Amino acid sequence: MEKIKRKKDSFALISLILGIFSFVHLLGMEKGILALIFGLLALKRISRSGEEGRGFAIGGMILGILSIVLIITVLTLYPEILEALRESFSKTLKR
DSSP: OOOOOOBBBBHHHHHHHHHHHHHHTTTOOOHHHHHHHHHHHHHHHHHHHHHHHHHHHHHHHHHHHHHHHHHHHHHHHHHHHHHHHHHHHHHHHHH
């Protein structure tokens, strides 16, 4: 029997990529949030359409959540990082 290949959901792939990139870029919380959103949308679309990609969506969501939790934890435990970022940002704006 020939196995039928089903199309993978594009939102699931986007979720996984954003989840990975949220760890690559320092303070990539926006990418983590987007990974979570796209993962949720992908799961909803997959349940309706029957496409593949559920694992990608879940993986992206997990990475996004971990990224968000890690960033919040680091900024809470080390507030001097946040202050250094504020100073750097204000210097950039003054240029």
